Amino acid sequence: MAAQPILQAIDVHKAYAAHVALNGVSLDIPEGSIFGLLGPNGAGKTSLIRIITQITGADSGEIRVRGEKLQPKHISEIGYLPEERGLYKKMKVGEQLLYLARLKGLSRTDATQRIKNWLERLDIRAWAEKNVEDLSKGMQQKVQFVATVLHEPSIIILDEPFSGFDPINANLIKDEILKLRDNGATIIFSTHRMESVEELCDSIALINRSRKVLDGSVRDIKDTFKTQTYVVEGKGRPMILHPDFEVLEHRERENGHFYDIIKLHAGTTSNDLLRYLIGNVEVHAFRELIPSINDIFIRRVRETMPESLVEEVTI
């Protein structure tokens, strides 16, 4: 991550009358990546996004776009699909997209051409003359997505992107998002359903109770939080006691088959375990038990917070 991050948050604070929404949050979002802004409801994700989209301002701290302080001119570089989304019900799809694109600063001719392209791309050309209220919810979601990316923003922020989408549209949108990323756009997902974006994200930040609790690339984080635990499936009788390994879970299956979860003690490698297993049993499957982001999040929160609060943050 030596390259200049496309978006940086530096020690951002934001407080509302009753509560603190962001408490010294700093982030680096690398260009051309898919970034996950993760955390439970009310953690401060939407507040941070509203600061980035210049809907509200931070009390202190700074947002930088390519090293430059966030300014009104950056509005056209950002595409935002809010969690609560809607359209003007009485407006035609084409007119509506044109209006929203022009609000982002696109000229009429550019906007018209791009709307045409996008409607063709998503196979919804015939809807341009329809009123939004005549469309189904899934159709409206497509239109909203088009509105978000129409002005070709270099930063696309999607708040709870898949919450309202049906599975077919969710996949379609996923594919489009990947295409946009491949074309150089940076995508920011914000969600409390971590498992829904885990596979897509290159790097993430975990936010809880207005503070960032963890960030980095997904690979690094998972490496850090590896528990040296492996799943072994096979036939025979695995060891019961060994100084280097510990069996966390042992399940007997029919015909002498077994399913074990084994944790390595410090200084032992997976190959040591494998060697030992090969000598004693017939191995059918051997894989590392990688913690999910959700597990990591809960673990991390446990470490940093009193036990009594953990209940509230698990999702």
Added chain:
Amino acid sequence: MDKIILIFQREYLTRVRKKSFIIMSLIGPLLTVALFAVPVLIATLSDSDKVVAVADAGGMFADKLPDDKGDIHFTRVAADLPTAKTEFQKSKYDALLYVPKLDLANPTGIQVFSRKGLGMSLERDIKRAVDNAVETKRLSQAGIERSVLDNMKANVDLQTVSLSEDGERSSSTGVSTGVAYMCGFLIYMFIFIYGIQIMRGVMEEKTNRIVEVVISSVKPFQLMMGKVLGIAAVGFTQLALWVLLSVGISSAMAGSFSPDKMVQSRVERVNAATGTSTAQAKEKKEEGNKIVQALQQADLNVPLIVGCFLFYFLGGYLFYGALFGAIGSAVDSETDTQQFMLPVTMPLVLTFVVSQAVLTTNPNGTVAFWMSMIPFTSPIAMMMRLPFGGVPMWQLGLSMLFLVLGFVAAIWVAARIYRVGILMYGKKVTYGELSKWMFYKG
């Protein structure tokens, strides 16, 4: 600025293209014209001329039949009652008045015959005609000429003149009151109709949840201003259409219903029935022209009134529009608007209600002065004072200045409430909360 224009365009075009707008634009002037035309039509249709046949057995009207009164004409038939009755049956006369030989001290036995029963007014008029005749007879018995008595009756015309620095201008209180009410009512109505449209528009964006997308592209202030101005333009368009169509329709109507023509045709009908001269017709024609003359004599300062009307129309609308926008942003549903609507609409309704008691009866009094200074009431109050004349220029200027300042303040307050309110869902907002919003940081 371009973004305000874009928002302005959308707000304007989506509303102007609505069917309801087109229908209202067409129906409005029709209603206005109907408001004036229907009474006239009804009057001409129902008050068709009545002809009363007089069977004068007692010679009460030997010298002269009673003068025509309004729509009633008298004509002589056979003095003998049975003959008169048969004649009446065959004729188209509306009533038959039979006057027997009378004892002037105690006139009894006077009868009126009619086919369908007399109207109240016809009966009253016939009675009055006979009363008159009896009075005249009694007067002449006492040695007094009717004309002498008539000459003694006083009927003074008051010419009202307003004395101002510009010199004297004759004024007509009636016309001034009419113009004052019309201006006041138009402003009142438009502020309400279009102010509430702003509120609905803001609420629509909020409940549709489109607002977050829009304000990630534009500032909340731009969105609000675009909306307020766009809807103002819709209001102006509607007003202009109403004026144009009203003028068009009424001039078309005037072609067939002008007072001249109406009088003319009535006179012809009467002449056909009674054969009287057209002398009285001329009088009527003059009567019909009286209103026109009054308007001309009133010598209203039309350019000033029209100019001020446009200023207060726009100013009042913008002032209230900003407040209505703020209300729309603070609530989630129409039912929650009530508690905030009241303090905003109260001064507006109040001005209109007290207008008769205070403004038009004492247009230059203390209450009228203060009401025309405070921006909440000035758009209506000042417009109700102006047609009476006598508003000093410094007062007008001060009132306009206050309205402009009031508008700036209203926009400032509204923008702050709006900015926070449009993103606030599912929360019952209180006044205390609203006042806090004003001091949130951007």
